[in-house]
Structures are given as structure tokens and as C-alpha cells.
Amino acid sequence: MRSWVRGLVGTTAAVAIAAAGVYVGGPWLLERTGLGETALPWGPECAVRLGSETAGLTLEEARRATTAVALEARGDGSAVPEADTAGIDPAVLDRLREGPAGDPGPVLTCRAAPADGLAAEELTESGLTPRAERVRTAMAEVFGEQSLGGFEPGGVSDGHGSDSAHYDGRAIDVFYRPVDEENRRAGWLLAHWLVAHADELDLAVVIFDDRIWSASFSQVGWRPYVSGDTGNDILQHRDHVHVDVQRGEDGAA
Numbered sequence: 001m002r003s004w005v006r007g008l009v010g011t012t013a014a015v016a017i018a019a020a021g022v023y024v025g026g027p028w029l030l031e032r033t034g035l036g037e038t039a040l041p042w043g044p045e046c047a048v049r050l051g052s053e054t055a056g057l058t059l060e061e062a063r064r065a066t067t068a069v070a071l072e073a074r075g076d077g078s079a080v081p082e083a084d085t086a087g088i089d090p091a092v093l094d095r096l097r098e099g100p101a102g103d104p105g106p107v108l109t110c111r112a113a114p115a116d117g118l119a120a121e122e123l124t125e126s127g128l129t130p131r132a133e134r135v136r137t138a139m140a141e142v143f144g145e146q147s148l149g150g151f152e153p154g155g156v157s158d159g160h161g162s163d164s165a166h167y168d169g170r171a172i173d174v175f176y177r178p179v180d181e182e183n184r185r186a187g188w189l190l191a192h193w194l195v196a197h198a199d200e201l202d203l204a205v206v207i208f209d210d211r212i213w214s215a216s217f218s219q220v221g222w223r224p225y226v227s228g229d230t231g232n233d234i235l236q237h238r239d240h241v242h243v244d245v246q247r248g249e250d251g252a253a
Contacts, residue, residue: 046110048092055092062196069096076144104184109221112198118248123169127151131245147175165244174241207242
């Protein structure tokens with residue numbers, strides 16, 4: 001048997017053993033590796049951590065659940081429709097409302113994938129691309145008036161990292177100041193909603209509260225976010241949710 005065939009057989013066997021180990025080890029092994037159940041190809045599209053257990057959701061259920069808790073929390077006196085929560089475990093809704101016991105933080109993640117064939121876009125009058133403008137409109141419909149930044153008519157040319165999506169008009173910052181428990185919980189309502197709608201809105205990255213989620217690595221879920229100054233609330237995105245849309249390609253249809 002040729003060496004490359006032996007290597008292929010060995011690799012296949014290793015993958016099979018690893019998959020079997022994950023299947024048998026279940027949530028414990030996934031927790032140890034830092035992955036969520038959405039990392040498994042046969043796992044749920046979305047997952048919500050309920051303490052030591054995890055509840056699987058379809059993408060449609062995650063969108064309804066995150067929208068429901070966002071509308072409940074809106075509190076601006078406007079008449080908003082009641083979201084449909086039929087078939088969703090009340091424990092899931094409670095966890096999305098409250099976050100982890102004792103401290104705000106990420107509890108929901110979803111699988112997503114960068115869309116193929118998206119065209120690169122020019123700035124609109126607002127300084128955002130049409131895709132980013134669509135995100136702004138969608139957020140306003142659910143969350144009402146928000147404190148936004150990171151863009152301006154004509155575009156921005158400074159104030160962000162050298163490769164920032166803000167310079168392309170693809171990014172929006174939603175501010176939650178001051179940094180306290182109430183605002184952190186409010187920020188996570190938005191961050192979870194964005195992740196649940198990432199495929200629908202062609203999102204690339206969501207960053208908040210020392211955590212980052214990206215469509216390219218969505219199977220991993222929320223990862224630690226480390227800036228050049230971990231003590232800086234702005235650089236660590238503790239005082240704002242950052243969301244950016246996919247870039248697209250020049251010449252794509």
C-alpha cells in the first residue's frame with residue numbers, strides 16, 4: 001500500500017475516532033475543547049447554554065426567541081408586536097433574557113457561513129454600504145432608537161484599526177454606556193439577535209464584551225477577543241456592540 005494511501009486511511013480513522021469520542025463524550029468533551037454543540041455537523045443550528053446543559057434550536061427558533069426577548073425589553077412606550085414563541089422552551093427564553101447566572105455573557109451561538117457571490121458595494125449617503133444599511137434598519141425595527149456610531153456621511157478614515165470594516169462602510173457600533181451590568185445584559189440581547197440573524201443579514205463579525213463571533217468560525221461559537229489594550233473598554237468592545245457585514249467581491253454578480 002502506498003504511503004499516501006496509508007496516510008489517508010490513518011487520517012480517516014483518526015477523524016472517525018475523534019468523532020466517536022465527541023459523540024460519546026457529549027457536552028463534557030465539547031466544553032473541555034471550548035466548542036459548542038453547533039460545532040458538530042449533526043448538531044443543532046443554534047444552541048443555548050442552560051447551566052450544565054445545552055438546548056438545541058433551529059435557526060428559525062433562534063430568530064424568534066431572540067426577537068421575542070428583544071421586543072419585551074424595548075421599553076420605549078411604542079406599540080410593538082408580540083413575537084411568536086410557540087414551541088420554544090421557556091427556560092431558553094429566560095436564559096436569553098437574564099444571561100448566565102450571576103453575570104451577563106454569551107449564552108447563544110449559531111452556525112453560519114459566508115455567502116457566496118456577494119458583490120462589493122459602494123457607500124450610500126449615510127456612509128454605510130447597502131448591506132450595512134439593511135442591518136441598521138433591521139435593528140431599529142426590533143430594538144427601536146439606538147445610539148450608533150462608527151460611520152458618517154462620506155465615510156470615516158480614522159479612529160479604527162488599519163484594516164477596520166468601518167473604513168469600508170461595512171460596520172456599525174451600537175453603544176451601551178456606561179459599562180455596567182444592566183447595559184451588558186442589554187448589549188447581549190442585541191449580540192445574540194445579530195448572531196441568530198447572521199445568515200439573513202450577511203453578517204461577518206459580531207464583537208461585544210471581550211468576545212467575538214464570526215461567520216467564518218461560527219462552529220467555534222464565541223471566542224475571547226483581545227485588543228492591544230485589554231484594559232480599554234472601547235478597544236475591548238465592552239461599551240458597544242460592533243457588527244460588520246461581509247465585504248463581497250469586485251465583479252461578483
